[in-house]
Amino acid sequence: MGYASIRVGSIRTRGTACGQAGLFLALTAVCMAAALLPARADTIPNFTAEQMGGTLRQMMNAEPRNLNPLTGKDLYERLVNVYVYERLIERHPDTLEFEGRLAERWEVSPDGRIVTFYLRPEARFSDGHPVTADDVVFTYETVTDAKIDCRSLASYFKDCRKCEKVDDRTVRYTWKEPYFKTLEVSGSFSPILPKHVYEKHVRADPESEDPKHFNKLVQGFIGSGPYKFVKWTTGQEIVLARNENYWGKPRAFDRIVYRIITDTQASVQAFLAGELDDLPITPEWWDKLTDHEERGKTFRMYRYATPANGYSYIGWNGAKYRSVTKSDGTEDRIAEPHPIFGDKRVRRAMTHLIDRKRILKHLYYDVGQVATGTFWPHGPQHDPEIQPWPCDRAEAMRLLKEAGWEDRDRDGWLEDRTGKRFSFEWTFSTTGGDTRLPRLLKEVFRRVGIEVRTRFIEWSVFVLKLDRREFDAVILAWGGGDVESDPYQIWHSDQVRDQGHNFITFRNAEADRLIMTARAELDPVKRNALYYQFHRLLHEEQPYTFFIARESLRLISTRVEGVKVRRLGIENQEWWIPKQKRPGQGGQAP
Numbered sequence: 001m002g003y004a005s006i007r008v009g010s011i012r013t014r015g016t017a018c019g020q021a022g023l024f025l026a027l028t029a030v031c032m033a034a035a036l037l038p039a040r041a042d043t044i045p046n047f048t049a050e051q052m053g054g055t056l057r058q059m060m061n062a063e064p065r066n067l068n069p070l071t072g073k074d075l076y077e078r079l080v081n082v083y084v085y086e087r088l089i090e091r092h093p094d095t096l097e098f099e100g101r102l103a104e105r106w107e108v109s110p111d112g113r114i115v116t117f118y119l120r121p122e123a124r125f126s127d128g129h130p131v132t133a134d135d136v137v138f139t140y141e142t143v144t145d146a147k148i149d150c151r152s153l154a155s156y157f158k159d160c161r162k163c164e165k166v167d168d169r170t171v172r173y174t175w176k177e178p179y180f181k182t183l184e185v186s187g188s189f190s191p192i193l194p195k196h197v198y199e200k201h202v203r204a205d206p207e208s209e210d211p212k213h214f215n216k217l218v219q220g221f222i223g224s225g226p227y228k229f230v231k232w233t234t235g236q237e238i239v240l241a242r243n244e245n246y247w248g249k250p251r252a253f254d255r256i257v258y259r260i261i262t263d264t265q266a267s268v269q270a271f272l273a274g275e276l277d278d279l280p281i282t283p284e285w286w287d288k289l290t291d292h293e294e295r296g297k298t299f300r301m302y303r304y305a306t307p308a309n310g311y312s313y314i315g316w317n318g319a320k321y322r323s324v325t326k327s328d329g330t331e332d333r334i335a336e337p338h339p340i341f342g343d344k345r346v347r348r349a350m351t352h353l354i355d356r357k358r359i360l361k362h363l364y365y366d367v368g369q370v371a372t373g374t375f376w377p378h379g380p381q382h383d384p385e386i387q388p389w390p391c392d393r394a395e396a397m398r399l400l401k402e403a404g405w406e407d408r409d410r411d412g413w414l415e416d417r418t419g420k421r422f423s424f425e426w427t428f429s430t431t432g433g434d435t436r437l438p439r440l441l442k443e444v445f446r447r448v449g450i451e452v453r454t455r456f457i458e459w460s461v462f463v464l465k466l467d468r469r470e471f472d473a474v475i476l477a478w479g480g481g482d483v484e485s486d487p488y489q490i491w492h493s494d495q496v497r498d499q500g501h502n503f504i505t506f507r508n509a510e511a512d513r514l515i516m517t518a519r520a521e522l523d524p525v526k527r528n529a530l531y532y533q534f535h536r537l538l539h540e541e542q543p544y545t546f547f548i549a550r551e552s553l554r555l556i557s558t559r560v561e562g563v564k565v566r567r568l569g570i571e572n573q574e575w576w577i578p579k580q581k582r583p584g585q586g587g588q589a590p
Contacts, residue, residue: 043093043574044249045562051576055255056560057277058572059267060238062459063260066218067232069191070142071149073463075479080238083256083573085191085223088117088136089183093566096483098183102131102192102224108183112522113175115186121169124247125194125224133165138195140173142202142214149215151498155489156185159519178520180527181486197222226251226573235260252562252576271299271555274583278572279555283367286553302554303367306569307379309552310479311371313544314441316341316350319496319505321469333468335496335505339416340424341472345403347542351389352396353444360548363436367553371546373535374478374487380524381484381531386539388546397448407449414449423451424472429462438475467499477550487534488515491543506543 045051064076069085072078088103100106103117123131140163144154161174163186173186201214219232226248227240238258242250259275261267264282271279272294281289286301295301319335319342326332340346356370370388375381400406405414405422414422428438435456442452457465465471478490489495492515495502514534521527538544554570556563559581562574 042099043566043571044251045574045576047250047252047576050579051252051561052250053252053254053579054577054582055257056253056572056575056577057257057259057275059259059261059270059276059279061260061262061264061267063235064238065460065463067221067229067238068215068217068219069193069221069223070139070153071215073152078480080229080240080258081191081221081223082225083227083240084221084225084229085193086123086225087188087191088119089187091188091483091568093568093571096567098187103187106183106187112178112180112182115173115175115183116166117171117173117187119169119171120247122247123224124245125197126222126228126243126245127194127197128245129194129196131192131194131224132168133171134168135192135195136171137163137165138199138202139190139193142193142198143190145202147215148202149499152489152495152501153190155495155500156181156189156486158488160186178522180519180522180524181484184482191223194222227256230255251573271557274298274557277557277560277577281553281555283363283365283553286367287365289555297558299555299557300563302556302563302565302570303551304565304569305368305378305551306567307376307481307483307485308479308569309368309550310477310481311374311549312475312477312547313371314350314354314547315474315476315504315544316347316542317469317472317474317504318342318507318543319469335469338472338505339420340422343403344541345399346405347545348389348540349396349399349403350445351542351545352392352399353448354441354545355391356388356547358391359437359440363440364548368548368550371549373538373546374490374544375485375531375535376481376483377549379483379485380528381535383532383535386535389539389542393448412449413451421451422449423453425453425455426473426475427455427457427462427465427471428475429459430456466503469503469505475547477547479550486515486519487531488519491515491534491538504543506541508537508541511537511541 060076060079062076064072064074064080066072067077067080069081072081086101088101089098089106090101091097092099102119102123104120105118107116108114117136119131119133125131140157142148143150144157159176159179161176163171163173166172173182175182198214201217220229224247226243226246228243230239230241232238237260240256242254259270261270264285267276267279268281268285270276286303289295289301318338320338321333321335324332324334360366360368360370369377371377372386372388373382400414404416407413408415408419416422426438426442428435438454442454445452466474490501491506491511492502493507493512494500496505496507511534514530514537518527518530518534521530552569559577560575561578562576563570564574
């Protein structure tokens with residue numbers, strides 16, 4: 001799939017769990033993205049009666065905006081919904097090859113433009129209704145409906161001509177143009193929803209006749225996965241229960257509970273007190289707990305890298321927006337080049353001012369590596385010849401002077417030719433975030449005459465600021481990516497509008513050309529040569545200061561059995577807890 005957004009300092013995700021991108025806030029949830037992919041049926045054990053039962057206790061460091069599987073906009077929605085919904089196909093966690101889920105088999109035409117899926121006759125939704133071609137077509141039509149707030153996911157279906165029912169168990173996707181991800185997008189990007197339940201919500205609200213009623217549905221959805229939604233207590237927890245009508249191999253746990261703990265230290269304390277079974281941690285806590293006396297006794301530590309880890313970055317907004325009122329009274333927002341970050345020389349200078357290698361070592365304890373671009377460093381799209389821009393203050397000052405910024409009145413601050421000070425606002429989320437990085441960088445910039453006004457706001461408000469492009473600079477991360485990703489969703493200029501993921505307003509004609517040409521290239525050698533060019537272009541333009549290509553760090557209680565690190569990470573649907581170690585059932589949590 002693609003990426004999801006994560007907070008660095010937090011993290012945010014956008015899109016689906018397999019091939020789109022999602023935002024993360026700054027590195028607090030560093031390993032969460034690696035838990036996004038559902039477990040393959042052939043990796044699920046045949047649990048014995050003694051292994052079945054109990055509650056898996058997990059946490060999230062921020063609350064989802066909603067739990068709508070199509071309109072959800074962050075990683076936290078995905079963490080819950082991966083248990084509730086299923087797709088037609090998914091990658092095997094070890095071979096990385098696509099294997100059937102709701103589809104038992106499929107066919108792809110030689111030109112890649114026609115993909116036909118044959119559904120499993122045994123597949124059922126949690127209400128007992130069979131999964132049919134009507135449900136697949138309905139889901140596709142909902143995703144691509146312009147009235148539905150699903151633009152990031154719909155962008156991947158941009159060149160899909162239609163999805164049609166052949167018979168009750170056969171569905172066919174027809175694409176306008178060749179696209180190297182037609183199978184992946186058609187089969188694994190969208191969870192399948194039951195038409196008989198949600199059609200009325202998409203067509204109109206019976207009372208208000210609002211065609212966007214589906215956008216207002218935030219929880220309680222029905223899927224075909226091994227668990228069902230039970231309740232969401234705001235600020236406290238989200239609870240799932242076993243789907244007794246599940247058509248596939250049953251999972252071990254009766255219930256899965258996500259506690260919402262926004263403070264990092266509080267979450268670690270809860271884990272060490274035996275109140276959680278699984279906890280993503282920051283590099284700082286990894287370092288602190290490495291020699292903890294209970295390591296190996298009550299908890300184990302896991303460190304691994306997968307395509308889902310993504311990368312953190314500083315996003316420089318290339319545009320400044322102003323609102324105008326049209327004659328009909330509605331608001332229109334006009335984008336103009338950002339007076340500071342609209343210039344690539346300035347963006348690159350900002351990168352040269354940051355000692356990313358030193359920050360990686362001292363702030364993140366050498367967990368991960370300095371990133372150079374948007375692709376997974378171990379994947380075929382990443383150009384290994386591109387090296388990170390070095391920390392070079394002299395080069396930064398040269399670029400800034402060339403762009404018109406220098407200390408003209410000797411007051412210690414940089415000004416442009418009109419005398420306006422180099423001053424910008426850094427917008428950052430307070431939710432579960434590590435504030436050390438923005439504070440450190442604020443001081444780095446101050447020393448060269450750049451004024452930074454730091455604005456800390458709650459995550460839900462922060463997301464709205466992103467959607468409206470009301471910021472100068474942000475620290476975020478993308479996570480949830482795949483082995484091969486399509487940069488269209490984040491980088492194409494078409495994704496600037498309508499709350500697309502190109503929220504930094506990056507517009508570059510050559511980038512658009514490379515993205516679209518590569519999408520249509522089925523030869524992987526030729527396609528990746530184009531992505532190498534795109535990688536180089538981003539490196540030169542620096543719309544992001546690419547920060548850390550992240551790794552997953554995770555604490556797991558020793559009461560949990562069946563933990564395996566696979567090529568796509570750790571899949572907790574393979575886990576179980578022995579009966580004697582379940583709280584309230586004759587055992588004490590560690």
